[in-house]
Amino acid sequence: MLFNSLTFVLFFGVVLALYAMPMAWRAKKGILLLGSYVFYAAWNPPLVILIWISTLIDWTAARRIHESSSSAHRRAWLSLSVMTNLGILAAFKYGAFLIENFNLLLGWLGATFQPAAPDLVLPVGISFYTFQTMAYSLDVYQGKTEPSRSFLDFALFVTFFPQLVAGPIVRPGYLMPQFEKPPQRDPGQFVWGLFLMTFGLFQKVVVADNMVGPVSDMVFGTGGATNALDAWTGVVAFSAQIFCDFAGYSTVAIGSALCLGFHMPRNFRYPYAAIGFSDFWQRWHITLSSWLRDYLYIPLGGNRKGRTRTQVNLMLTMLLGGLWHGAQWTFVVWGGLHGLYLVGERILKRLWGDRSTHVAMLFALGLLTWVLVLLAWVFFRAPDFGTAWLMLKSMFGAASPEKCLSSYHLAMAWGVTLVMLTCHWKLRETLVSDFVSRMPSWLVALAWAFMAFAIAVSGGSDDAFIYFQF
Numbered sequence: 001m002l003f004n005s006l007t008f009v010l011f012f013g014v015v016l017a018l019y020a021m022p023m024a025w026r027a028k029k030g031i032l033l034l035g036s037y038v039f040y041a042a043w044n045p046p047l048v049i050l051i052w053i054s055t056l057i058d059w060t061a062a063r064r065i066h067e068s069s070s071s072a073h074r075r076a077w078l079s080l081s082v083m084t085n086l087g088i089l090a091a092f093k094y095g096a097f098l099i100e101n102f103n104l105l106l107g108w109l110g111a112t113f114q115p116a117a118p119d120l121v122l123p124v125g126i127s128f129y130t131f132q133t134m135a136y137s138l139d140v141y142q143g144k145t146e147p148s149r150s151f152l153d154f155a156l157f158v159t160f161f162p163q164l165v166a167g168p169i170v171r172p173g174y175l176m177p178q179f180e181k182p183p184q185r186d187p188g189q190f191v192w193g194l195f196l197m198t199f200g201l202f203q204k205v206v207v208a209d210n211m212v213g214p215v216s217d218m219v220f221g222t223g224g225a226t227n228a229l230d231a232w233t234g235v236v237a238f239s240a241q242i243f244c245d246f247a248g249y250s251t252v253a254i255g256s257a258l259c260l261g262f263h264m265p266r267n268f269r270y271p272y273a274a275i276g277f278s279d280f281w282q283r284w285h286i287t288l289s290s291w292l293r294d295y296l297y298i299p300l301g302g303n304r305k306g307r308t309r310t311q312v313n314l315m316l317t318m319l320l321g322g323l324w325h326g327a328q329w330t331f332v333v334w335g336g337l338h339g340l341y342l343v344g345e346r347i348l349k350r351l352w353g354d355r356s357t358h359v360a361m362l363f364a365l366g367l368l369t370w371v372l373v374l375l376a377w378v379f380f381r382a383p384d385f386g387t388a389w390l391m392l393k394s395m396f397g398a399a400s401p402e403k404c405l406s407s408y409h410l411a412m413a414w415g416v417t418l419v420m421l422t423c424h425w426k427l428r429e430t431l432v433s434d435f436v437s438r439m440p441s442w443l444v445a446l447a448w449a450f451m452a453f454a455i456a457v458s459g460g461s462d463d464a465f466i467y468f469q470f
Helices: 006-019 025-041 045-067 071-108 126-141 151-159 172-179 187-220 228-259 286-300 307-325 329-352 359-381 385-395 407-426 432-437 441-457
Strands: none
Touching (some): 025 151, 228 385, 228 407, 329 359
């Protein structure tokens, strides 16, 4: 079920109505759990079974880990949890990718092997909910949290529909305590949740799908080279599209949870105003980057085992982070580029120190960060290396003077991007809630009405959120 669909509007209205009825808190949680299963099953009902498997395995494993006094037994139950989650993820998301590359390797060795390609449907949001439920077992094993006493609370944590298929990736210690007792809801919080939902849908439906998405699709879908201006415009348009699409989803998720009385962690913090790549990854997909830091980078040794090992750990984390996004080598290269950026940043800071305090220097470093992010986005967006290489050649004027975009498309892409960058830099250290609270109420109402009207006249959108495929 898509947030940007009338089906979701009807579904959410029914859930709110049932949730508002006078009944026991346990019954209301049961409604939310059932609603979450309906939300996911609306896409492909049989794949709900995978969520049940992860839920039952991790619930059981966490309790056994907590109750056992044997280190060997604790490790065995943790291994069961991790292997189950990663096994499901590998089978459904990476099975065809692994077989394809295994065949290529055999071909280089002069052998042939043609197994039947696995005909598996990629479950929506599998990367998100497997990371979330696996974090529960890992946290219990490390003593960061105790297993929940309520199976209902844990099952709802795994399946909570606002963030089930594309995050934010919520830690068990953040969300499950909120399920223990009825939340204190107030009209102001509910209205703010609806405002956030409208804002998120505006980002997705109006900006991402109708303003910049078509420009990006035209450039990357030409099948050939183009002139440098059009190539840069296509990449710039995608940078706006991917942000508005994914940040839009996160905003709707946070807003819908708030309408129900629950708080979600922030997932974006004006990433295109980042100064350097450590800063970028503290602003972009924050819940994923913090998950990779806590459950991959730090267990690998983090920065505790010398400079060389730190650089290796950074590269491994970003390479695996790239692969998390999709079973394609282009995603691995995207992650590898960000790994190189992070390693290079650490080396330069060690050699020159942190001397960038002048406003002009900070802005220049921010601009350089954005341009390098754009270059990496080429591999994220391109369907294959051929397209990516052709796009890079076009961007630097080494391919073709052919034109594919009209003046309207150029103005649309650069205009939207300029507004987005201005907002990111102006609000760099400001919460959206704080910014809106300082605005006159009539202006907030006008902006809200404008966004709702724009969503309506745009004709809506049937396009799935980009991160659904991850």
